[in-house]
Amino acid sequence: MSPTPTALLSPADQERRRALRVMKNVALGALVFMAVVFAVSFPLQQEVPWLAYVRAAAEGGMVGALADWFAVTALFRHPLGIPIPHTAIIPSRKDEIGRTLGEFVETNFLSADVVRTKLESMGVSRRLGEWLARPEHADRVADEGSAMVAGVLRALSDSDVQDLITDIAREHVIAPEWGPPLGGWLERLVDAGAHHGAVDLAADTIAAWLEVNRASFDGLVSRRLPSWVPSMAHRLIDDTLYKEAVTFVRAVQDDPGHPARRAVDQYLERLADNLQHDPATIGRFEDAKGGVFDSPRVRELAAEAWNTTKAGLLTSLADPASALRQRATQALVDAGARLSTDPALQHRVDTWVTDGAVFLVDRYRHDIASIITETVEKWDPAETTEKIELMVGRDLQYIRLNGTIVGALAGLLIFTIAHALVG
Known part of the structure; x- marks a missing residue:
């Protein structure tokens, strides 16, 4: 040798x-x-x-x-x-030594009792909290986390992400029927009168528009009258139309039981019922939904949204002074301070960590120990x-x-x- x-x-x-x-x-x-x-x-x-x-x-x-x-x-x-x-x-006897060493580690080090006893005596959450509570340590974690996230974002293929988003949206958003659930939601909304605020807002908006747009009624009807009708009649008709519109809108504003409000209620009730029980209405709604989501423009907007989001995240992650990084660092400091001083939280975190580690050791102890055996066999x-x-x-x-x-x-x-x- x-x-x-x-x-x-x-x-x-x-x-x-x-x-x-x-x-x-x-x-x-x-x-x-x-x-x-x-x-x-x-x-x-x-x-x-x-x-x-x-x-x-x-x-x-x-x-x-x-x-x-x-x-x-x-x-x-x-x-x-x-x-x-x-x-x-x-x-x-190299391979036999490797197997024996793997069995020794599995039996004496990767047992649930050993791992639990060690973790319970360490005070993992308190130590972690004290370490994170220091701004320089929190900033370091934020740096490493930002680098990892940025690396993942750069590794992702934009086309693959867009295809994935499309597939998920098609499976969970487009494929399910929207009509019956939306009809049930609309029915509950109408029964509770929650739409009245929207009707009030619409009436107020129309009233405000009428107040500042009087000229829009000039010639709205009079221009369609015969030429032999006197101009005074033209102005009278336009003024009357404007005043009737203002009077109608004010009446809707002032009267909670106005026929127009009842007509809106009845329309919404019929729409809610049809969305739940009328196949024709449901079909038209689903066709409209599919047409909207299958529109090339919608796909372009989705791609632009992803690209914009990705670029913004990469910029924020790379800049230590960005709001995202600053908030992440401060959140880590706050979490560390609370973790180092809150016994109840420490107990919960220690329990989670211990139970998780014991579960992993119990489930994968043989696989972990086999790393030693397989590594020695390859030598x-x-x-x-x-x-x-x-x-x-x-x-x-x-x-x-x-x-x-x-x-x-x-x-x-x-x-x-x-x-x-x-x-």
């Missing part, structure tokens, strides 16, 4: 590789030191008796160093390239081995060093006890 070129490693991994090499050299140096001590003390122990103790310590240190070297190396590769059984554990065995060795290899070299020291002490102790008992 060839190591990854240093140029392809991240700076952190490069530093880990340097530290690993240093510790490997230290551990190897300890083994070589014990070997040198053993090589010197072994032939001289007959002449210098106390060197026997040194030889025993060096011998134990070499055994410990070699045993721990074999154990550490067997995790990552075959020692000396020899395919000894139960060596190169990580590359050969190359050699690359996986190197990644793990870079992460923990330096600490494992301490095991080799400790094994050398412990082996030396154990060898010395065993020899000392044996010498004391046997002589």
Whole structure:
């Protein structure tokens, strides 16, 4: 297994590789030191008796160093390239390790009790409120939210949005019958007399128009009279028509029971009834509705409305001083202030967050844990081995060093006890 070129490693991994090499050299140096001590003390122990103790310590240190070297190396590769059984554990059992790790995370971290206990102890809503209550934080959230919304708006295709609006309008607005619901609404309006205000407004408007438009009646009827009729009769007829119109409108204004008002009531009652029960009226109304919505001009207006709305939103979202952004920031600050001081609101929000998180964990815990399993399965065995060795290899070299020291002490102790008992 060839190591990854240093140029392809991240700076952190490069530093880990340097530290690993240093510790490997230290551990190897300890083994070589014990070997040198053993090589010197072994032939001289007959002449210098106390060197026997040194030889025993060096011998134990070499055994410990070699045993721990074999154990550490067997995790990552075959020692000396020899395919000894139960060596190169990580590359050969990579997928099993990934599954085990995924099961461990799913069982011990993605359980409802663990998530609920952790969230209930955190005070999520209070911390969030205190953080949002600071204007600089609220402004940051508004910035990020504006960027996200603007990105979504830019990504949307105008033609697709217009088609979607058209489809939704056709399904929920145009396709359903308007006649019967509108007739029922109109019937309730007439029964309650709610239309009287509109009739009063119409009468007042006509009266105001008549007051300032007297000249509009000149020749309205008289121009259709024979030429032999005297001009005085012309003026008399026009004046009479104007006065009758004014008198009629004033009568409608002053008399709540005026025949014209009753005629309006009766017309609206018939219209309400026909819209609910007369197929011909309903059909004409639906045809008129379809004609209006299918008009090319209406579609153009809808497209213009979307384009105008989109451009306005993008401009407001991009401008930190826009009213939209300022209101959004202030709303976030107000929400944060209330959230940080209102215990009842904190309890509700914490309950929502906890219940939502527990629901997601219960429902998707296996899918979340499977990310670990599937990710490890996709890793190359050699690359996986190197990644793990870079992460923990330096600490494992301490095991080799400790094994050398412990082996030396154990060898010395065993020899000392044996010498004391046997002589």
